[in-house]
Amino acid sequence: MRRSWPWWAALVLLSALAFGLGSYQNDVYRKLLLWITLALGYNFLFGIAGQVAFSHFSFYGLGAYSVVIGITYLGWPLPLALLASMVFCVAVAWAVAYPSTRLEGFYLALATLAFAQLFIVVLNEGGQITGGTGGLANYRLPDVGGYRIQGPAYTVVIVALMLFTFAVLWRLDRSHFGRACRAARDNPEAAAAMGVDVRRTRILAYTITSTLAGLAGMVYAFVDNTVNPSIFGLENVFLLLFMIIIGGIGRAAGAVVGAVLLFLLPFVLSPWIGHHHALVFGWVMVLVVLFQPKGLMGLWDQAQHWGRKQSPQPAVQGPTHG
Amino acid sequence: MADAQPLLQVKGLTRRFGGLLAVSALDMSVHRGEILGLIGPNGAGKSTTFAMMAGAIEPTAGEMYFEGQSLNGLPTHAFAARGIVRTFQHNKPFDSMSLQENVMVGMHSQVPLSLWQVVLGTAKARAFEKHVHEKALHWIDFVGLGEYAKADVHTLSFGQGRLLEIARGLAAQPKLMLFDEPAAGLTATECLRLADIIRGIAAQGIAVLLIEHDMAFLMALAHRVVVLNFGGKIAEGSPAQVQAEPAVVAAYLGQLKVPHA
Numbered sequence: 001m002r003r004s005w006p007w008w009a010a011l012v013l014l015s016a017l018a019f020g021l022g023s024y025q026n027d028v029y030r031k032l033l034l035w036i037t038l039a040l041g042y043n044f045l046f047g048i049a050g051q052v053a054f055s056h057f058s059f060y061g062l063g064a065y066s067v068v069i070g071i072t073y074l075g076w077p078l079p080l081a082l083l084a085s086m087v088f089c090v091a092v093a094w095a096v097a098y099p100s101t102r103l104e105g106f107y108l109a110l111a112t113l114a115f116a117q118l119f120i121v122v123l124n125e126g127g128q129i130t131g132g133t134g135g136l137a138n139y140r141l142p143d144v145g146g147y148r149i150q151g152p153a154y155t156v157v158i159v160a161l162m163l164f165t166f167a168v169l170w171r172l173d174r175s176h177f178g179r180a181c182r183a184a185r186d187n188p189e190a191a192a193a194m195g196v197d198v199r200r201t202r203i204l205a206y207t208i209t210s211t212l213a214g215l216a217g218m219v220y221a222f223v224d225n226t227v228n229p230s231i232f233g234l235e236n237v238f239l240l241l242f243m244i245i246i247g248g249i250g251r252a253a254g255a256v257v258g259a260v261l262l263f264l265l266p267f268v269l270s271p272w273i274g275h276h277h278a279l280v281f282g283w284v285m286v287l288v289v290l291f292q293p294k295g296l297m298g299l300w301d302q303a304q305h306w307g308r309k310q311s312p313q314p315a316v317q318g319p320t321h322g
Numbered sequence: 323m324a325d326a327q328p329l330l331q332v333k334g335l336t337r338r339f340g341g342l343l344a345v346s347a348l349d350m351s352v353h354r355g356e357i358l359g360l361i362g363p364n365g366a367g368k369s370t371t372f373a374m375m376a377g378a379i380e381p382t383a384g385e386m387y388f389e390g391q392s393l394n395g396l397p398t399h400a401f402a403a404r405g406i407v408r409t410f411q412h413n414k415p416f417d418s419m420s421l422q423e424n425v426m427v428g429m430h431s432q433v434p435l436s437l438w439q440v441v442l443g444t445a446k447a448r449a450f451e452k453h454v455h456e457k458a459l460h461w462i463d464f465v466g467l468g469e470y471a472k473a474d475v476h477t478l479s480f481g482q483g484r485l486l487e488i489a490r491g492l493a494a495q496p497k498l499m500l501f502d503e504p505a506a507g508l509t510a511t512e513c514l515r516l517a518d519i520i521r522g523i524a525a526q527g528i529a530v531l532l533i534e535h536d537m538a539f540l541m542a543l544a545h546r547v548v549v550l551n552f553g554g555k556i557a558e559g560s561p562a563q564v565q566a567e568p569a570v571v572a573a574y575l576g577q578l579k580v581p582h583a
Binding site: 003004168171172174175176177179180182183185186187189190191192193194195196197198204208250 | 376377378397398399401402403407408410414415416417418419423426427428429430431433435437440441443447451454490491494
C-alpha cells in the first residue's frame with residue numbers, strides 16, 4: 001500500500017478540517033466535497049470520454065432517492081438499501097448507455113436530456129413512493145453498528161467518498177481504459193482500427209461515471225435528510241458543465257478547481273450582487289470559451305511555461321532522414 | 323514465399339454500393355513476409371478491397387480467411403486483435419495525446435487486465451503499464467521519432483505523422499499490415515526512409531499489403547503485384563511481369579511508366 005499514501009494523507013488532512021469547522025461551515029464543506037465528486041465524474045464522462053451527456057445529476061438523484069426509498073418505503077436495512085441502490089444505478093446507467101452511446105454529439109445530448117427530464121417527471125408523479133413534488137423527508141441515517149454517524153463524522157464519510165471517486169477515476173484515466181476513452185473521442189475510426197471496441201468503451205465510461213454519481217447521491221441523501229425533485233433538475237447539470245469548462249476540461253485538477261471556485265463564488269459575491277451570480281458565471285463562461293478554452297488549468301500551464309523561461313520546444317521540423 | 327497456407331485468403335469477395343459493383347468476385351491471397359502491391363486505375367476497387375480487409379466495411383458476398391479462420395462478420399476492432407492492422411491515407415492520430423500515448427493505444431488488444439485490477443492498482447496492472455510505456459518507446463525509436471516521444475502529435479509534420487501511424491500499427495503486433503497509399507504526400511527523402519521501414523517490417527515476417535499510386539515507389543518495393551480493374555483482378559505477378567502485361571498497360575492507357583531500374 002506504499003503507493004497509496006498520498007490518498008491516506010489527503011483523507012486525514014481533509015477529515016481533520018471537518019473537526020475544526022462549525023456546523024454551518026461543515027454543511028458548506030460537505031456540499032463543496034459533493035460538488036467536487038460530481039465534477040470529477042462529469043469531467044471523465046464529458047472531458048475525457050467526450051460524451052455530451054446531461055444525465056449526470058439524474059444519477060445523483062437516482063442514488064439519493066433509491067437509498068431513501070429502500071430504508072423508508074421498503075424498510076430495508078441500510079447495507080441492503082445501499083447495495084440495491086448501487087445495483088439499480090448500474091442497471092439504469094447501462095440501460096441508458098446501451099442505446100444512446102450509438103448516438104454521438106448532438107443526438108446523445110438530446111437522448112440524455114430527455115432522460116433527465118423523464119427522471120424529474122417520474123419523481124413528481126411517483127406518488128407516495130417518491131413523495132411527489134414535496135419529495136421525501138422525515139428520515140435519517142440508520143445507526144451503523146449501534147453508532148449514530150453525524151456532524152463532522154459524517155463529513156469524514158463524504159471526504160472518503162470524494163477521495164474514492166478521485167482515486168478510481170485517476171487510475172482509470174492513467175490506464176489502457178483512459179487511453180481508449182480518449183482515442184474513441186479523438187478519432188473513433190482509428191481507435192477501432194487499433195483494436196478498441198469503441199461502443200463498449202463508451203458504455204463502460206458512461207456506466208462507471210453515472211454509478212459514481214449515484215454513489216454520491218446515496219451519501220448526499222443523509223446530508224440534508226430530504227430529497228426533492230427541484231434539487232436534481234437540469235439547472236445543476238449545467239453548473240457542473242460550467243465547473244469543468246472553467247476549471248479546464250479533461251483534467252481532474254481542473255474539475256476540482258472549477259468546482260471549488262463556482263461553489264464558493266456565490267458566497268463571496270452575494271454581499272454585492274445578491275443571487276445574481278448566474279449572470280457572473282455566464283460572463284466568465286463566455287470569456288473562458290473565447291480566450292482560454294483550456295480553462296484555468298490552461299492559464300496554469302502558461303504560467304509554468306513562462307516560469308521555465310521557455311525551454312526549447314520539440315522541433316517541428318522532421319528528423320534528419322540520413 | 324508460397325507456403326502451404328496463405329496468411330490471408332480472399333475468395334469471391336464482392337461489394338456492392340447500391341447499384342454499383344465496386345468489387346466483384348475477387349480471389350487473392352497474401353503470404354507471410356511478402357510485400358504485396360495492390361494497384362489499379364481510379365475506381366478499380368482498390369480502396370473498397372482494402373477497407374474490407376481492414377474490417378472497416380463488410381463484404382456483400384465472399385469469404386476472407388485469416389490463418390484459416392473466417393473473418394466474416396467480425397467487428398472492426400476484432401481485426402486488430404487477430405493481427406490485421408492498417409494505416410490511414412490521411413493520418414488519423416489521436417490529437418490530444420503525445421506520440422507515446424498514441425502508440426500505447428496500439429497495444430490495446432494485448433491488455434491482460436480487468437478494470438478491477440486497474441482500479442485496485444495491482445502489481446500486475448502496474449507492471450503492464452510499465453511494459454506498455456517501454457514498448458511504445460521501442461516502436462517510436464524504430465520509425466526514427468524517438469526524440470519526439472513526449473511531444474504532442476500536432477507538433478509533427480505530415481511525414482512524421484505517417485511514421486507515427488506505422489509505429490502505432492506495429493505496436494499492435496500485426497501479422498498483416500495494410501498500408502493505404504503510404505507514400506502520398508511525402509517528400510522524396512521521406513519516401514526512401516518509408517521504403518526502408520516497410521522492408522524492415524517484411525523482414526520481421528510481417529506480411530505487407532499496400533495500395534499505392536506512386537508506381538516507381540511501389541514497383542521498387544513490392545515482391546508481388548495484384549492489378550485490379552472494374553472490381554476484378556486483371557493481372558498478378560512480379561512487378562516486371564505485370565508491367566509487361568498488355569491488359570495492365572491498356573487499363574492504365576500507357577500511364578504505367580516506371581523509370582528503368
